[in-house]
Amino acid sequence: MLYSIIVSAGLERIARDELTQRFDDTGHLKILDRRPQRLLFRYTGNPNDLLSLRTAEHLFLVLKHIGKMTRSRGSLAALSGPLARFNFKEAFECCRQVGLNVRRRMPFRVTSRLSGKRNFRRLDLQQVVERVFLDRGWYLANSKAALDVWAEVHGDDGYISIKLSKNDMAQRPYKQAHIPASLKPTIAYSMVRLSRPHPKDVFLDAMCGAGTILLERALIDRYDYLIGGDISTEALDATVTNFGRKHQPRQFFHWDARTLPIQSNTVDKIVCNLPFGETIGNVPQLTNLYRQSLKEYERVLKPRGRIVLLTSQRGLLDSELKQRGFLRATQQLTVDVRGMRAWIYVIRFA
Ligand SMILES: C[S@@+](CC[C@H](N)C(=O)[O-])C[C@H]1O[C@@H](n2cnc3c(N)ncnc32)[C@H](O)[C@@H]1O
Structure with a gap:
């Protein structure tokens, strides 16, 4: 057929x-x-x-x-x-x-x-x-x-x-709690695939929102450890609700991604939907967030690790990546996020 x-x-x-x-x-x-x-x-x-x-x-x-x-x-x-x-x-x-x-x-x-x-x-x-x-x-x-x-x-x-499909083919049963800028599970899944999942992965989403990326990672294959965090308690509550008791071992933190309480060289994969579009504050705030969080990603990532990021602020991400000596974008995909053009970046530790 x-x-x-x-x-x-x-x-x-x-x-x-x-x-x-x-x-x-x-x-x-x-x-x-x-x-x-x-x-x-x-x-x-x-x-x-x-x-x-x-x-x-x-x-x-x-x-x-x-x-x-x-x-x-x-x-x-x-x-x-x-x-x-x-x-x-x-x-x-x-x-x-x-x-x-x-x-x-x-x-x-x-x-x-x-x-x-x-x-x-x-x-x-x-x-x-x-x-x-x-x-x-x-x-x-x-x-x-x-x-x-x-x-x-x-x-x-x-x-x-x-x-043949019902209207909810792209929905996921785990998604009980929502936050406003929550990512479509199909895009979260695609970003996780681009991280090349491995059963030994220590996997981090430092701005995890309702936990969509972490859950897609949990469902795709075995992993060693999942780490998620967010500056918003409302978002973290949504992650905890959506995970329920499943998918161990994992840990969630109420944190600021600009200063991660994680040891250097310990994370294999970082996948993150960066704040952009309507969710952003002013430009200096966003520049500071991208700069400081990328610095932290570079610090905690193991050599040969991979980062997959989603943003509509392409110019900003490009210029901040240039400042990071060890991070190199190897792939960019143009995607549509709620009618807005955005880019998925695959970044390697060079
Ligand atoms: C675009 S949303 C992520 C949505 C998530 N991927 C989902 O599907 O639910 C961006 C998240 O970044 C969080 N955030 C913004 N600034 C942050 C910071 N400095 N540290 C940690 N999280 C932050 C926001 O609270 C928000 O939940």
Whole structure:
């Protein structure tokens, strides 16, 4: 079967790595294409396996994909027409496997997405696809739909798919307590992957907020020790709530990341979502925070250690990194954080 996952902008390569690492040696996976915010692949295993992908926001079963969409209305017919004769046997089996209630007379709805200049509107795309399924005897049922059909046209690509995931695919059950600038778990997971987790890791998030990064680290693989801290007691309380009794050994501190009560050369990995955007105070305060905390990171990190940081203050981080003799950025990824452009930096102890 042909599937696609939607991921946050900038995480496509990490999502591809996750898919490959998890499913390549099953012999069931063949990745076909990587597009902005999307991966397209064939998978012959149980689709429930795919629902546990930690980078994905949505999982779709693709009924029809064409890579030659043009501006013209004619390409709409090319996309939707083949569905009139489509054999749904395997597709319905796949839907059943993830718990969708498929029937002969199917209640459905169509969600449409369109980008780029076209001689048709989003509504035209939606109606053409609705018509195909109405002609098969299905009926439109918005809130009580058993199948959520997505019709999408982006660039040269057109997709008609069934959404297999629920809206909470990218949410995590551990996230009971929240703080305002809390990080999306999919981004936290991706940052943790970039730190190259190792079972012997002493892992630090010195501005841990609600603990999202620490929890994604705890869940990805074994570790030696987790250390988290924050200047806000409210944030620390959220971390403690979200951890509950699980994931030992770990320790949380109410601290200022500019003076860490940690011995030098003792931490293997530091992953941190630095304050930025609306959460920042004034520029001198932020400059001081970046300068002093980087100095501390450099001090506590073991040689050959790794730091992964997220910020939208690229200029500031670049200029502060230049001041640090032993830290060298080896990779930068542009990502979208709540509609704001931000960068994930991978930094090595040089
Ligand atoms: C962007 S948030 C981190 C969000 C976190 N990754 C999450 O998902 O919940 C930044 C955090 O840095 C903390 N912070 C700001 N200044 C700090 C400092 N000097 N020392 C320690 N923590 C600080 C804030 O209290 C806030 O919780």
